[in-house]
Amino acid sequence: MxxxxxxxxxxxxxxxxxxxxxxxxxxxxxxxxxxxxxxxxxxxxxxxxxxxxxxxxxxxxxxxxxxxxxxxxxxxxxxxxxxxxxxxxxxxxxxxxxxxxxxxxxxxxxxxxxxxxxxxxxxxxxxxxxxxxxxxxxxxxxxxxxxxxxxxxxxxxxxxxxxxxxxxxxxxxxxxxxxxxxGPVEVVTYGETVTDKNLYNLAQSYAEVDWKPGSTQKRDFLGAVGTAVWERMKNxxxxxxxxxxxxxxxxxxxxxxxxxxxxxxxxxxxxxWGWDGGLGNYYGDYLYIVETNLGANKANCCINRELRHEVEIGDGELRERIEVEWQNDNPFENPRPPYFWGGDYIDYVRVVVPREARVVSVSVSGEKLRPQTQGDFARPSSLRQERSEEVWVEEERERVRIIGFWVVVPARERVAAEVKYELPGDEFADMYRVLVKRQPGIEKFAYRLTVNGIVRREGEVMKDERIEAGME
Incomplete structure (x- = not known):
């Protein structure tokens, strides 16, 4: 080492x-x-x-x-x-x-x-x-x-x-x-050859096959892999x-x-240096989609997403519509260990926008969700027993507003969610500026920005990206 x-x-x-x-x-x-x-x-x-x-x-x-x-x-x-x-x-x-x-x-x-x-x-x-x-x-x-x-x-x-x-x-x-x-690394104590192609499946197999409380299988296997990698790196x-x-x-x-x-x-x-992973809303408009897999599976092996972002600017106001569409290419609804660990994508989504945004509507698969009410959260969180898929919630922070809701994407299907909101737009009279963030753990996603009916950016987002579009 x-x-x-x-x-x-x-x-x-x-x-x-x-x-x-x-x-x-x-x-x-x-x-x-x-x-x-x-x-x-x-x-x-x-x-x-x-x-x-x-x-x-x-x-x-x-x-x-x-x-x-x-x-x-x-x-x-x-x-x-x-x-x-x-x-x-x-x-x-x-x-x-x-x-x-x-x-x-x-x-x-x-x-x-x-x-x-x-x-x-x-x-x-x-x-x-x-x-x-x-x-x-x-x-x-x-x-x-x-x-x-x-x-x-x-x-x-x-x-x-x-x-x-x-x-x-x-x-x-x-x-x-x-x-x-x-290149390939030999883990002699387990008789395995570990590569970038099989590390995940091997780790899951040793972690979850015949697992029982108190088991150290995953720790022991990953520790052996780590030792083998360090030994390899000595040379x-x-x-x-x-x-x-x-x-x-x-x-x-x-x-x-x-x-x-x-x-x-x-x-x-x-x-x-920009390595803190902060929300960092300091640049005009702002858009960050945050996903959380709460399905107790590894469905993200096989999930792709597209983000379509439409902006209309006029009369000192921004009217925005975002649509996220997920494609779940998992072949089965549930994990089938030891060879398959994916399944349905049970995703809690948070859309992070500027604090000044006023949410107009939230929809999933064409069905409009309702905003949270005080009664929805009268009970302690620890007593909740069902997913509140019909509700969207809102959280306000110093610089951002966070809109949260459930999206379930079954295996072999596509599902889309839509959020509409409005923003004060005086600062964008001559130039529209937006920071589009990419979540850690996601390598890339497809993105299309349309401003006043004109496509201004289309392609893959592979890291946080600042985009400018002059008004015509």
């Missing part, structure tokens, strides 16, 4: 244009961290900070790797959740005085089962699973990663983890991309290290890797 950290870190420095004595000092720091040699870190970090000012994490480097404990969430984006995917496992990384002193993998159900007391669940979680409580496994609920990560950290600490200073989320797709670079070639570094940088920029730090000064740096 030491060589891996050094080589990938060196590759990142190359990608960021750090060479010469700066590059040498950076590699020395990485080596000191990986080998837990505080003296080496202390000797070179001053030089590196001086000559690499302005690069990520450099100015506050000693604080990043002082006495800190970080959690890396390993999310399965074939079961889509707001921050990317279902949290099946995590890694605990502990630093002290610039050195990495601990790196341990753990199953999410280990601390999940130790939570004492009752935590009231978000109502869709209760309506989906009807268990009467909120647990760690479903705690990455908020579409704003900073809020979700802080909640995850709290649940982990309640489950016995020491104080957590930061949380990073990565998805299964990143692990698959790493395997594409490395990584410099060219592969550069590819891995490029992959990590690209995933950060695409917000497929998200980072939250509890200390505000350090979190501000994450926000500045």
């Amino acid at each position: 030491k060589k891996v950290i050094i080589l990938i870190g060196a590759g990142m420095l190359m990608l960021l244009g750090v060479g010469g004595s700066c590059g040498v000092s950076g590699v020395k720091i990485l080596k000191g961290m990986a080998e837990n040699r505080p003296g080496e870190f202390g000797r070179w970090q001053g030089v590196f900070r001086w000559c690499a000012r302005g690069l990520p994490f450099v100015d506050n480097l000693p604080e990043w790797v002082g006495d800190k404990t970080y959690i890396v969430l390993l999310q399965n984006n074939t079961e889509l959740r707001p921050t990317g995917g279902f949290m099946g496992s995590y890694i605990r990384a502990r630093f002290k005085d610039g050195g990495l002193v601990d790196w341990t993998a753990q199953d999410i159900y280990e601390p999940d089962g130790k939570l004492a007391g009752h935590v009231e669940p978000p109502y869709p979680v209760q309506e989906a699973f009807r268990q009467g409580w909120w647990r760690l496994r479903d705690s990455n609920w908020d579409p704003d990663f900073a809020s979700a990560a802080a909640t995850v950290a709290w649940f982990l600490e309640q489950g016995g983890e020491e104080k957590i200073d930061g949380v990073m989320a990565i998805n299964l797709e990143l692990v698959n991309s790493i395997l594409k670079i490395l 990584i070639r410099p060219g592969q290290a550069v590819k891995l570094a490029g992959l990590v940088k690209a995933q950060l920029d695409k917000k497929q890797i998200l980072v939250w730090i509890g200390e505000e000064k350090l979190q501000a740096e994450i926000r500045e």
